[in-house]
Amino acid sequence: MDAIDRAILRELQRDGRLSNAELAERVRLTPSPCLRRVRQLERDGVIRGYRALLDGDAVGRGFQAFVTVALAQEDRETVAGFEATMAERAEVVEAHRVFGDTDFLLRVAVADLPAYERFNTEVLLALPGVARVTSHLTMKTVKADQGLPVR
Incomplete structure (x- = not known):
């Protein structure tokens, strides 16, 4: 390049x-x-695709939370099941497996706080193997994704 x-x-x-x-x-x-x-x-796969960046409020997904999830056990079946569920859920706009005290970092976009509470209770906490969920609610976006630095 x-x-x-x-x-x-x-x-x-x-x-x-x-x-x-x-x-x-x-x-x-x-x-x-x-x-x-x-x-x-x-x-070459350097450019993976193109898409429009949407306004969350305009499409009913203006409430965002960053969520860390710790699993009680990290066996292959539990991890695979959690990953598959996160990949299927529309509320989860990003999901990352991470190193450290928690196992996953999620970015969740829903309509409002009650919708997030339902997702947290009915989806995350209901999954087998989930030990702890910590929610970090977004007050404001200081810097949005601007792409990767290319030098």
Whole structure:
């Protein structure tokens, strides 16, 4: 990956809807080589996809919580069952298995506090093997995901 590829990645992270002509202009290429580079970055898996960033309030998911989950036992079946459930749940917008005192870090997006309480009680605490759930409620977003730094 060279400096032009990195410039393409930076620009597409800022605005994934750029036309190829606009992208080419921003990275100082002509459109054809620019498109070839973008397609190669896609084929190589560097660019995994494109999507719109939504306003949580506008789509009824304005209440977000970061949740740490500790499992009572970490056998293969318990971990796999927990991971499968988290992957299926629409409320869970991110799920990470982590090192440390807890086993998972989740980002949960729901409509409001009562919806979160239902998810916490009826889903998380009802799963076999869950020992502890700690909720960190979002007061405000200081810095949202802006993509990965590309140097």
